[in-house]
Amino acid sequence: MKKILSLILSIGLATSLVTGCASGGNKKADSKEVTIGYVNWAEGIAMSNLAAAILEEKMGYKVDLVLADVAPVFTSLASGNTDLFLDTWLPVTHGEYLEKYGDDIVDLGVENANARIGLVVPSYVDINSIEELNENKDMFAGKIIGIDSGAGIMNATEKAIEQYGLDYELVNGSGPAMTASLKKAIDKKEPIVVTGWTPHWMFARWDLKVLEDPKGIYGDAESIHAYSRKGFEKDQPEVAKFIKNYKFSDEVLADLMGAIEDGDDPLASAKEWMNNHEDQVNEWLGK
Numbered sequence: 001m002k003k004i005l006s007l008i009l010s011i012g013l014a015t016s017l018v019t020g021c022a023s024g025g026n027k028k029a030d031s032k033e034v035t036i037g038y039v040n041w042a043e044g045i046a047m048s049n050l051a052a053a054i055l056e057e058k059m060g061y062k063v064d065l066v067l068a069d070v071a072p073v074f075t076s077l078a079s080g081n082t083d084l085f086l087d088t089w090l091p092v093t094h095g096e097y098l099e100k101y102g103d104d105i106v107d108l109g110v111e112n113a114n115a116r117i118g119l120v121v122p123s124y125v126d127i128n129s130i131e132e133l134n135e136n137k138d139m140f141a142g143k144i145i146g147i148d149s150g151a152g153i154m155n156a157t158e159k160a161i162e163q164y165g166l167d168y169e170l171v172n173g174s175g176p177a178m179t180a181s182l183k184k185a186i187d188k189k190e191p192i193v194v195t196g197w198t199p200h201w202m203f204a205r206w207d208l209k210v211l212e213d214p215k216g217i218y219g220d221a222e223s224i225h226a227y228s229r230k231g232f233e234k235d236q237p238e239v240a241k242f243i244k245n246y247k248f249s250d251e252v253l254a255d256l257m258g259a260i261e262d263g264d265d266p267l268a269s270a271k272e273w274m275n276n277h278e279d280q281v282n283e284w285l286g287k
Contacts, residue, residue, distance in 0.1 A: 120196030
């Protein structure tokens with residue numbers, strides 16, 4: 001039943017993006033409406049909600065935030081139904097989507113240049129490399145706790161399982177489900193291996209380490225880019241200028257992500273963070 005409900009939800013989210021929960025390609029330059037697609041990754045939730053808060057409270061726009069899996073987000077962005085996606089990881093994690101849709105979307109710049117994906121364990125776990133996983137299979141019950149099926153990090157992990165010959169099951173789930181499993185294991189000081197990434201609030205909350213990847217499956221440091229539909233800069237130059245200035249140091253992004261995680265409502269928490277960081281917001285707005 002859970003799988004059926006999840007499938008129905010995914011179809012509904014994808015349909016809402018593609019069929020025009022936004023009207024991106026048809027918007028006029030003075031519409032003052034913006035649609036932001038986002039996926040269930042902690043930094044994407046934080047950056048997207050803060051952008052919405054700033055656009056609404058400081059710039060007078062109506063913002064529609066649409067949550068979906070990454071494939072429908074890129075499809076909708078390329079078709080013009082979504083205006084912005086602020087969580088594109090390059091060159092590895094979302095590289096395949098850029099190969100497919102790169103000619104139909106526009107790069108508005110790097111928001112953070114120190115992103116990284118990989119397999120993550122608590123620091124008390126006595127292994128340091130992916131190559132050590134097979135000999136410690138029983139310790140982890142032969143499972144790698146993953147996130148959303150189809151996410152770039154999941155595709156990279158499937159490749160890692162193949163290239164390293166890992167006798168492990170990659171468990172599909174979500175970002176929040178992964179961190180919940182991680183918390184449960186850490187509270188009991190039990191071993192666990194998860195698909196993880198930085199920036200993420202979990203690295204500030206717990207003592208974690210990214211397993212060494214001698215084969216380079218997960219790549220080196222990545223950059224998080226903001227992408228728009230074609231024509232967005234012409235239609236909404238004021239918003240495009242803001243997004244091009246929307247850049248995060250590791251410290252600022254970690255602080256924002258922590259505030260979002262600790263709050264009950266992401267948009268309300270983003271607005272509170274915005275009001276408490278006026279100088280940073282004014283810098284993004286070019287004031």
